[in-house]
Amino acid sequence: MKVAFFVQGRDVTAKYVALATKRLEALEVDHAGTNVSAPGVTHVVASLFAREAPVGLDKDVQIVTLAWLQYVVSKQGHEPSELTAEMDWRRCKAMQRNGAPDGEGQVKSAGADFQAWVEMRLSGNTSTSADGRRIPSRYLQRCNAFVLRGKYLGLADFPPSEIPRHDAQPSKKRKRYDAHQGYACFKSGTIAVQPNLNEHLTNAFQPLVDYYEIFNDEEWRKVSFKRVIDLLRSLKFKVTSADQLRSYRGIGPKVFAMIDEALRTGYITRAKEVWKSDAAVSLRDLQRVHGIGATVARDLHKRGIRSVAELREHKELLNSVQLIGLEYLDDIEQRIPRAETGAIGKFVEDTARALWPSKALAVETCGSYRRGKSSSGDVDVILTTPDQAGCPPLADLIAELHARKFIAADLTQPKDQLPVNRQGQVARKQTYMGICKLPGYKVHRRLDVKFYPREQFPFALLYFTGNDHFNRSMRNFAKRKGWSMSDEGIFSAQRQRSERIAKASRPVDTHFRTEKDVFDWLGFPYKHPTERNCYDVTFA
């Protein structure tokens, strides 16, 4: 078990760092604590422990605090107000009465009961604080639920009294929550920011990935290098010697030598060599455009187009998708701050709820956002309804988003002629890709929206949350056992191209209600969304 924690501030912070360290040492846990000094926040940490730290739990845990996130965000030059939008103040408010953090955008103080509770968790007790003080039972329950919900169940949106039991029947009184019966547990309340401790190495490898990305003939070499980067990024220590990585899956003789070279000299010769070619540079530049891949770039290059700048003078060579990609290139390339990703997801959600007021909808922003990243490349939203019969047409939602001037351009045409059943509902997944912009914002963003029938939703969440290595890994795991897994479900593998693949041993007739159902059914250890920022999933 490894624990990494990041805290920032003074006052309360130092105290909890000491407590956490003590506790971790008592558990003989391999831990690494980082204390970050940045102005602005002092008293946040206590609430962060409640929010993020499953202290004293015997699982493989990662303690990550929003304070660290705040530090990262401030380093990137964003306003603190953006950060406060990240925090789920509804949950803080629930604790406000008890002296917990104030919800008006600034955490002011942690109440005595709350601090006592944190200390209790840190000391491993369950009902009394470290100094023997008894914590009021109502408050105890509330705090415990707070942590458990945030970390393991993620039922963040439900006040404690409204946490649905797994066997609960849909309540007629709380219609709005109907859709979340069984689905809300996918909400991820955790923000995990793991700093890349091995930037010195990932930076050295990135040019190799970029290089192989621009051709389509060495896909697997590219994938291998990509895995190496994600492996390095996932490490909780800074690599100082290639020998530290000798036993890791994905590090072979070639990569080992490259890591060794990068550590000694600061760069990889091979990575420098490949980019000496002007053609490679041109091809990479052209492929910045959405819709231009290896083949099209090569074709354009043959026609004498060497850069995006030159491409802008020859738009007649592009199809409609590429034209949009070119038009919004500068915007799309920019990273999206986490707060904006959330706001875009909320805009889609609000629009959907306004459009189908009688429908109970589950809406989830996935992708790197759901994996807890502090910025994203695009926004991925998926929806479902508890309706067994199917979903309303996604095209209607897209039309409404157009009407609200939220969507600026379509990269795919929303199908309005999908096969519908007698109720006029669509019983298969519907997908959309486009460009959007929030009212009052300057930069356009890539938006993906998908609408899934509810029985596919757990699989859709898994797929749309990623990351790509995680998906490939999990699907590979399923395949070896004789199943084929996708965003629509799990099926008996039709083709068996390899002897490694076992014959499916049981029919797939289970009803999967949650992501965890899928993990359990596969015999695959459950991973919280924030634990899916991985390069590979190992299984015993």
Add this chain to the structure above:
DNA sequence: TGGCGGTACTG
């Protein structure tokens, strides 16, 4: 030496 994820949209 063969395998490396599964799917959707465009043209």
Add this chain to the structure above:
DNA sequence: CAGTACC
């Protein structure tokens, strides 16, 4: 169908 894209 090939190419590109999504995680």
Add this chain to the structure above:
DNA sequence: GCCA
């Protein structure tokens, strides 16, 4: 590229 790595791995079984």
